[in-house]
Amino acid sequence: MNPPAPAAERQHRLLLAVVTAAVFVSVLNSSMVNVVVPVIARDFRASEAQIGWVITGFLLSYAVAIPLYGRVSDAFSLRKVFAVGLWVFAAGSFVCALAPSLPVLVLGRILQAAGGAAVPALGSVAVTRVLPPGERGGALGLIISSVGVGAAVGPIVGGLVEELAGWHLLFYGSLLLSLLLIPGALRVLPDGGQKTPRSFDLPGGILLGLCAGLFLFGITQGQTASFLAPSSWGSFLLSALAAGLFVWRINTAPHPFVSPKLFANRPYVAAVAVGFFSMFANVSTLVTVPLLVTEANGLSPGQAGLVLTPGAAALAALSPFTGRLSDRIGVKLPIRAGLSLMLASTLFLSTLGAGGPAPLVAAGMLGVGTGFAFANPPTNNAAANALPSKEVGAGLGIFNGAFFLGGGTGPAVIGALIAARSEGPALNPLHDNPAAAPFSDAFLAISAALLLALCASLALSNGTGASSRVD
Structure with missing residues (x-):
């Protein structure tokens, strides 16, 4: 039995509140950390190339994880996958907050991205599954507006918190906010899993992730070294190879990662x-x-x-x-x-x-x-x-x-x-x-x-x- 219209509308508003808040936290985390990277480099006495991994590690993990989360939500419970993503993001924030060295901080940032990628990947999926065509645009627009707010507020928050209490506190803030979102996500997000078991094409997912990750790594290497450097053009070459293998995989696998159609x-x-x-x-x-x-x-x-x-x-x-x-x-x-x-x-x-x-x-x-x-x-x-x-x-x-x-x-x-x-x-x-x-x-x-x-x-x-x- 479908819930009465007022109850359904209230559920939709709660869903939007949770997804919008999660997107805001994700963007806030990235934008406020970016402004304190020079301070982190000074504290760890890191070179420009070394400190760059605080951003690069996050970006690579994010690029690999986003398409994987979307496909996983087709086969498993969207609600649970979203909550797992928030837990992993919280774990990464905790590692970053306690990081005694740059390698540990980079590990925490990779965990943050691996979990945080669930937010944009699954937030739009949740809205699409709950709202019919003709009613999604306003909801998607509200989510995107939180991106603008997070991007505008993040540098201000990052600068103030670093000056008053140090950059470690920024990650404690991300940890607290993500933990607060988990109960709401488990309550209001749609389940969305397949009623019948559906196989997950892990090799296809890995190839797609490699294609995205290697492409972005080539871009970052081109920016820091040169697009003529072997680490850059070699990454592009491997990305193209992964893309070719991905196309072959989805056209030959009995249950491909995505349909070629x-x-x-x-x-x-x-x-x-x-x-x-x-x-x-x-x-x-x-x-x-x-x-x-x-x-x-x-x-x-x-x-x-x-x-x-x-x-x-x-x-x-x-x-x-x-x-x-x-x-x-x-x-x-x-x-x-x-x-x-x-x-x-x-x-x-x-x-x-x-x-x-x-x-x-x-x-x-x-x-x-x-x-x-x-x-x-x-x-x-x-x-x-x-x-x-x-x-x-x-x-x-x-x-x-x-x-x-x-x-x-x-x-x-x-x-x-x-x-x-x-x-x-x-x-x-x-x-x-x-x-x-x-x-x-x-x-x-x-x-x-x-x-x-x-x-x-x-x-x-x-x-x-x-x-x-x-x-």
Whole structure:
């Protein structure tokens, strides 16, 4: 018997509260730790290459785990898998808080990522399974708004806590918050397991994880060493090999990790491409702008953070609205409008922001944040609506994995472009500040990624109701 409407609505609100809080904690943990990495390096007397593993270890573990969690939730209880992820995240936080050395801290960060990857991977799956098409957009938008809040608050919290009590306390905070979320997750998340046993293709999952992890490792090596270094191109080669073996596996295994038909699903593949390139552009901009205003404008790190604030505020405020909008009018218009606004804003930054006054840069970031708020929740909605019910977990796991890889790839590629830029005028003929030419070119490259996202959006399905779901 279905629960009465008020009871069901209350259950949905509790579900959203738990998932949104979990996403906030996950993003808060990452953003507040990033700002204290220099202090951790000083305390452990670590070199730049050594301390980089605090971030790299986390990213690699995250990239491998995200697609695996999605598929596991198709075969087992989503509620229990989500809770296990929070327990592992809490264990990693505890190890980090007590870490007496850098290797132990890196181990804790790997555990944090292995558990924390369950949050984005399964949060969207839970919403998709509980809410029907036509009602998911607002919920997905609310979840994404918590990303903006966590990203904006994290650096402030990280800096204040480190100054007042030391960086170890940050991990105690992550530990406490994750433990508080576990009872709520066990109470309100859907069970979601298969009623009949379903085999889990472990070799296929390992190959997909290797493909993602090696690709991201090649990116990080390219950023820290060179894309011509053997550790970088060798990782890309091995990633391509793993991808080829993964394709072979899903086409030959009796019960593959995902159905090959998933990659023939044109609207779904289009949503994955839009997610990858839009995240590539968004995170690249978030990383490039602080470098620009500190080097070209002479701002302090705190002042650079203020330049980013308008965009983060727009993302947090507008995401629930744009998600609901995509439920009412379809996903195509909000996505294309958002990507177009992001493109106009990065071109503005390339022309006037690079080397220009800080208020102009903040205006450009407001445009990027607003555009991302219009594009991102509907893109999540488009991916969910394009999936058959039996592939929701695996499909959204791959979508979130591609989304995360876009965010990891963008800053490395754009950073390498800035570092390799030689003297001379900018490629943008409208830019007239040679001292900031590398940053102008960087925003031009980000604009190219947004053009690719716009092209991919042409293949999206615009369904808003149950007819948009392929079963």
